Amino acid sequence: MFKGLPVMYYRELHNLRRAWFAIISATVIPILYLFLFGLSIGGLMGDIEYEDQYLSYFLFFAPGAVEVSIIFSGVNSGGMISNDRYSKILERILSWPISRTSYFLARILVSMTTSISLLLFVLLLGIPLVEGGLYCDNIFLVLLSALLGIICFSSIFMSFLSLIPPPNDSIALTCLPPVIMLCSSMFYSLANAPSWLRTMAYMNPATYMTDVMRGA
Amino acid sequence: MLAIECAGLTKHFGDLTAVDHVSFEVEKGERFGLLGPNGAGKTTTIRMLTTVIPPDEGTAKVLGFDVRRKPDKVREKIGVVLQGLALEFFSTVYDTLDIYGRIYKMNAENRKKRIEYLLSEFELEDKRNERIDCLSGGLQRRVQVATAFMQPPEILFLDEPTIGLDPQSRRKIWQFIEEFSKGGYTVILSTHYMDEADYLCSRIGIIDYGKISALDTPEGLKSTLGGGDIITFGVEGNVDLLRSTISKLDYVEEIMAGDELAARVENADEVLFKLSEEVVKAGAKIKNISVRKPSLEDTFIKLTGRRIE
Incomplete structure (x- = not known):
């Protein structure tokens, strides 16, 4: 079932090394979100009521920013399938002595590797920069939530991109992330959200991942 | 022993029957060619035999393993060169070959030796550190063919291996396929070049509209005209x-x-x-x-x- 997983993991990491812009964008985008939304828009939003306490918007949004990076990891996983399909290497891979499971799992493992590194980076960056500091009582819960998020979103985007033929796959990659991000508790509290949005958010895994991180 | 056994192999794509009840057998060590025009069903036949797509009807066995029931076993034994370029375009020539060595579980020393040998044989030594996307089409094609020889497979499938190549590169690939098959390996080649089929294949199946219309040695096929x-x-x-x-x-x-x-x-x-x-x-x-x-x-x-x- 996991035949060829180490070599596929190696291949993915090797390819990622060359796709340095993907790593930079995966690092910069959540940090940009964190500072743009957390500091700039946060000033306009004021404090947010969460679990019977008031949090600065920056602190409220920090788990959302981590979730942004996790969603973008999923987008990258899906994008790599598109890339393999465009470069026709997917057909070649199908005749390699590796299992189909290993092909997909290797992508998820690479997303885990990069996203967890990124999560730790965001936490380390956030601690000295934020007044009061980013903190968590249960780092394992944060990591678990992040890992589940990566598995979930990488699987969603890879399944989605496997089903949608080119050229619509790239359009799907552009359209899907904003919907997932905006219909969740990543950017705002759902307490005062309209009921239809709450319903959508409760069907969205991003809501649960963010809430677990926020609670931890 | 038979390397390939196909019986009634059929594949439909919507209303189109790309391969229509094709049956043939290939002995181990043989160089077998599928000759036909574009759209004749050569590539679809090869895609089924290499487990990329499943047949709709019929059976196909590669070295005794059914392509539908034991695809993993089939994939362990075969090497494939696809018709189109299928390479990691941002990798270097060396890294591309190295990945293929890893896929076939070659140890570091053997991998290094084999890469050096292939770089030399395919005249790619001075391109070893160049990215694939920086190479000319002919050189990219040479790299693609070289990848199939990283771990010599028991059966090598070549789907139009020299399409679009200059005569020098074509001749080079022909020589390499000839040398390879002398080791007792089986070669399945699809081509629409008559000279290629004539030169390389010990037996040829002429395929058109998804059906094999004749199957014989090149001389046998030519003799049907009566000399x-x-x-x-x-x-x-x-x-x-x-x-x-x-x-x-x-x-x-x-x-x-x-x-x-x-x-x-x-x-x-x-x-x-x-x-x-x-x-x-x-x-x-x-x-x-x-x-x-x-x-x-x-x-x-x-x-x-x-x-x-």
Whole structure:
């Protein structure tokens, strides 16, 4: 079932090394979100009521920013399938002595590797920069939530991109992330959200991942 | 022992039957060719045999393993060169070969030795650190073929391996395939180049509209025409009328199908002058004349009624 997983993991990491812009964008985008939304828009939003306490918007949004990076990891996983399909290497891979499971799992493992590194980076960056500091009582819960998020979103985007033929796959990659991000508790509290949005958010895994991180 | 056994292999894509009840067997160590025009069903047959797509009907066994039931076992034994370029375009030549070595679980030392050997054989030594996307089409193709030889497979599938290559690269790949097969390995080649099939294959299956219309050695296929010589006239005039006129001559064995005026005769030396006179008498102006032995292309045209474009 996991035949060829180490070599596929190696291949993915090797390819990622060359796709340095993907790593930079995966690092910069959540940090940009964190500072743009957390500091700039946060000033306009004021404090947010969460679990019977008031949090600065920056602190409220920090788990959302981590979730942004996790969603973008999923987008990258899906994008790599598109890339393999465009470069026709997917057909070649199908005749390699590796299992189909290993092909997909290797992508998820690479997303885990990069996203967890990124999560730790965001936490380390956030601690000295934020007044009061980013903190968590249960780092394992944060990591678990992040890992589940990566598995979930990488699987969603890879399944989605496997089903949608080119050229619509790239359009799907552009359209899907904003919907997932905006219909969740990543950017705002759902307490005062309209009921239809709450319903959508409760069907969205991003809501649960963010809430677990926020609670931890 | 049989390397490949196909029985009633069929594949549909919507209303199109790409491969229509194809059956053939290939012995171990054989160089078997599938010859046919674009869209004949060669690639689909190879895709089924290499487990990329499942057949809709029929059975196919590769080294005794059913492609549907034991695809993993099949994939362990085969090497594949696809028709289109399928490479990691941002990797270097060396890294590309290295990945293939890892896929086939070669240890570091063997991998290094094999890469050096292939770089030398395919004349890619000075390109080892260049990215694939920076290479010319011909060099990319050479890299693609080289990847299939990283771990010598028991059966090598080559789908149009020399398409779009310059003559030098083609010849290089032909030589390598020849050398490879001397080791007792089986080669399955699909091509629409007559000379390639003639030169490389010990047996050829002519495939058209998804069906195999003939299967024999290159010499066997050519002999179906009955030997002799083919005289071809480049003429100005009504070719259909000329065909009808010269077909009545008793020394003309056969009028060849195709656009040109060509006739098969038993001995061109004896009848060339007479036949030319008849053509002129029939009102045509001869621009050129050529004499040759029957080729695989003549057999193909006879069997399918069309020329490979």
